[in-house]
Each structure stands twice: as structure tokens, then as C-alpha cells.
Amino acid sequence: MWDRLLTDCHVATMVPAPGNPLGLLKNAAIGIDGGRIVRVGKRAELAGFRYKEVTALGGAWVTPGLVDCHTHLVFAGTRAHEHALRRSGASYEAIAKAGGGIVSTVAATRAASEAELVAQSRRRLHALMAGGVTTLEVKSGYGLDTATELKLLRATRALGEGEPVRLVPTLLAAHALEPGADREATVAMICEAMIPAVARAGLATSVDAFCETIAFSPAEVERVFTAARANGLPVRLHAEQLSNQKGAALAAKYKALSADHLEHLDAAGAKAMAAAGTVAVLLPGAFYALQESRKPPVDLLRAAGVPIAIATDCNPGTAPLLNPQLAMNMAATLFGLTPEEALAGMTVSGARALGLAHEVGTIAPGKAADLCAWGIENLDELAYWIGLPGPDRRLFAGRDA
Structure with a gap:
């Protein structure tokens, strides 16, 4: 029965x-x-x-149930003031170089307790759940040190306890450099301390990085990926958002679950992703909020046979988006996806981007x-x-x- x-x-x-x-x-x-x-x-x-x-x-x-396969849900504070700065003409890069952007959220997140992080994030979680999300990826990345990254991942686990939702924690190990930080020492800390500590604690199911001129170079990301794989964790990558750093091909080399953003993706990168089975995760909320003009090459992805997922990219700075249907509408209206592709992007392809196609989607x-x-x-x-x-x-x- x-x-x-x-x-x-x-x-x-x-x-x-x-x-x-x-x-x-x-x-x-x-x-x-x-x-x-x-x-x-x-x-x-x-x-x-x-x-x-x-x-x-x-x-x-x-x-x-909808699968939101790319979010930065757990953080402290907001960056609403940056919205005003961008309306005045400041670029994402300029705000970041002036001490805003990711590092400003890092300061608020470090100051918050684990309980405060859970309390602030729960309202955002409930909004996405109300929109139909049943599986949700949550990245860390607002710690930039091992202790705070562990705190973020513990908060993610606590946030999911007792809630009718499946949270998928990701260690966003290489997200940003603190002002004045030594690049070599930072990458060494990520590879030798942060990733092993998270793996030992079983707090993440994958490792992510931001490959960009304002973040980490392909060579640095490759070191992070090597460490992740050595600790038994699959990888994913923020790639080709602001420039073409050949991140998509690098992600494919390491059989990444996904490469995300991809506005500057080229044919070689798309071909490599297709061969590796790496999912393209498109994030129209960030494209909209940053008022970008260069769209991800959807026709190139289609021609190469790369699965296309859609996600909210919910985060405090570049995609304060809490509605999965709006993400689907944006994917169709701004990027030219068909309604069928948009639905697949937040179900079957989103599940594949998380390595959960056997379970959901x-x-x-x-x-x-x-x-x-x-x-x-x-x-x-x-x-x-x-x-x-x-x-x-x-x-x-x-x-x-």
C-alpha cells in the first residue's frame, strides 16, 4: 500500500x-x-x-521541485548601498577595488555569530522555498579564512535542520583576496589548511573558485582544484563572467560539475565543457543587476550540446534575487532561452549541476x-x-x- x-x-x-x-x-x-x-x-x-x-x-x-544550483545564501548584512553606487555609474570592479564588494560582506560575516548567520539567512531561504525550490546549493566564500569558512558551512548545515528542503553546501574556497593579502600565502592557506579542514569535517560536497582578473588566476585555481581532488571533493567554477580567462576549459579539465556565469565563453571552452559533461549554469540575476551588455553565448552552448542550468545566484551584492520564477523569466527574456529550456534549467539540468541527477530534478x-x-x-x-x-x-x- x-x-x-x-x-x-x-x-x-x-x-x-x-x-x-x-x-x-x-x-x-x-x-x-x-x-x-x-x-x-x-x-x-x-x-x-x-x-x-x-x-x-x-x-x-x-x-x-525546483533546483537552485548556485546561491550564496548564508551571509551577514546587505550591500544595498552598492546598488546606489552602481546607479551613479560605479562598476563592479571599481567598487571591489575600493574595498566594497565581497570584502565588505566578509567583514560583516566575520563579526556575526553562527546563530546570527542562521537567523539572517532563514528569511531568504523561506522566500526561495515559497517559490518552489526544494533543493538549494549554498556556497560559503564570505570568510576568506579557515575559521570563518567553517563557521559559514556549519551555519548552512544548521539552517537546513528541520526545514523541508535539501541544502547542498559548497566551499567557495577561492572567492576574493583581502586588501593587502599575499597571493601566494592565501592560495597556500586554501590548499593546505582550508580545504583539508572542510573535507575532514564533512561540511561541503564540492569546492568552488572565482577565476577572474579581480579574483584568482587560472594557475591559482588549478592549485585549488588539485587540492580539492586530493581531498575527495569535486569542483565547480565561477568562469568567464567579466573576461575570458579560459576558466571553462580549466573547469572541464578537472571534470567540474559546472562552470557558472559564462558571458565571455568561447567555442573552445564550450567544446571542452561538452566533452567533460560540465553543466553551464547561467545567472541572469547578476547580468541584470550589474547591467551587463554581453550575454552568455546560448547558441554556442546549444550547438556544443552543453546542458544549461539556471539559478538565482542569490547574494548580497550582484544578485539580490529571491524568486526562482523571476530567474526563469530573465533567462528567457534576457538570454533567449525557450520556456522549456528555462524549466529544464531549474529542474533536471540544475540537479545535474549539483551531481544529484540520480536523486532529484x-x-x-x-x-x-x-x-x-x-x-x-x-x-x-x-x-x-x-x-x-x-x-x-x-x-x-x-x-x-
Whole structure:
């Protein structure tokens, strides 16, 4: 006997079939037991099974729970004043070089206790959950020293306890250099102290870095990646956001789960990502907030066969974005993704970017029963409405949440 049957619905399984790339099922039903999907099919096909509870969804469209695969959710303070500076014409690079940007958040984060970090971050988490997010990556990176990075990752773990959401912690080891810091000593500290300490504590599932002229060079990132792999942690990379540092090809060399931003990606980088199975994570919220003009080369990614994910990039400076539907709308409106690509970007491709395609991102037997039921007429509405409030019903592990 199953725990639950969802019926009177249409389903986007996100499992492609010939002529049906989103795996759509009309007049469908979903069987759930033990927090997992046991069967999905036409309503008539599931009529003969026994279940403890039946929930009629009133003709709603059901999708996998949304996967926000790139956020910097846990931090202290805000950088709202930088919004005003940018409106006055200051660039991201100029603000960073003047002591603003990432390092200003570092100061506030170091001063906050672990409990304060959890309390400040919980409101942001709840906003994303209300939008339909059931799996959420959370990067550290606002510590710049081992003790504070560990504090951020512990706060991430504490934040997820008791919440109906799956948090995926990432050590953003090489995020920024403190003013006056010695580059060699910083990279050595990351490789020899920070990454091993996080690995020993089991606080992160991957290691990230920022490869850019205002951050870390490809050679420095390669040292970080080597250390991550030596400590059993896969990697991902902020790449090609402000310039082409050949970061995407470097990420592919290390079989990175994802390369993110990619506005300055070239053909060689796209080809390398495709060969390595590295997912492209596009972040339209940062593109919008920074008023960038160079878009990521979506046609190049399509032609190379690189999976495209979408994420909010929720962070205090360059993407204060708390609505996953708005991220999908921006991906379609600003970057030219189709509504189907935008939905895949926050479900199946987002799961792949986190190494969780075996667990979430599609509606199929054996997968976690993390689902969203949307009171919409067709799926195109998910990337059409500007800031849709969220699903009518959100399920995590098969229960309403």
C-alpha cells in the first residue's frame, strides 16, 4: 500500500521521450511511498493500486521541485548601498577595488555569530522555498579564512535542520583576496589548511573558485582544484563572467560539475565543457543587476550540446534575487532561452549541476518525491509571469511543505 496518490493533474516528468522533450503526461497520477516516487503514469494506469491518502490537484501542472544550483545564501548584512553606487555609474570592479564588494560582506560575516548567520539567512531561504525550490546549493566564500569558512558551512548545515528542503553546501574556497593579502600565502592557506579542514569535517560536497582578473588566476585555481581532488571533493567554477580567462576549459579539465556565469565563453571552452559533461549554469540575476551588455553565448552552448542550468545566484551584492520564477523569466527574456529550456534549467539540468541527477530534478520511480503543483494552464507560464508568487502546492519527500 502506497502512502499517497496524487491525481487529477498533468505532469512534466522532465524525462525526455521521442517528440516529447519534457516528458509530458496529461491526465496523470503519481504514486508516492516512503518519500519517493514509486510510479507515474496515466491516471487510469494507477487506478488499481492501494494507497493511504489521495490528493486531487484540480488539473494542476506538476513539475519536479525546483533546483537552485548556485546561491550564496548564508551571509551577514546587505550591500544595498552598492546598488546606489552602481546607479551613479560605479562598476563592479571599481567598487571591489575600493574595498566594497565581497570584502565588505566578509567583514560583516566575520563579526556575526553562527546563530546570527542562521537567523539572517532563514528569511531568504523561506522566500526561495515559497517559490518552489526544494533543493538549494549554498556556497560559503564570505570568510576568506579557515575559521570563518567553517563557521559559514556549519551555519548552512544548521539552517537546513528541520526545514523541508535539501541544502547542498559548497566551499567557495577561492572567492576574493583581502586588501593587502599575499597571493601566494592565501592560495597556500586554501590548499593546505582550508580545504583539508572542510573535507575532514564533512561540511561541503564540492569546492568552488572565482577565476577572474579581480579574483584568482587560472594557475591559482588549478592549485585549488588539485587540492580539492586530493581531498575527495569535486569542483565547480565561477568562469568567464567579466573576461575570458579560459576558466571553462580549466573547469572541464578537472571534470567540474559546472562552470557558472559564462558571458565571455568561447567555442573552445564550450567544446571542452561538452566533452567533460560540465553543466553551464547561467545567472541572469547578476547580468541584470550589474547591467551587463554581453550575454552568455546560448547558441554556442546549444550547438556544443552543453546542458544549461539556471539559478538565482542569490547574494548580497550582484544578485539580490529571491524568486526562482523571476530567474526563469530573465533567462528567457534576457538570454533567449525557450520556456522549456528555462524549466529544464531549474529542474533536471540544475540537479545535474549539483551531481544529484540520480536523486532529484525529474519525476520518475525511485526519485525523491520533491514536487511542485502549479495552478496554470500551460507550462510556458512559468517563464512568462514576472515574479510568479510560487506553486499552489509544494511537496518535499512526499509531504506538503
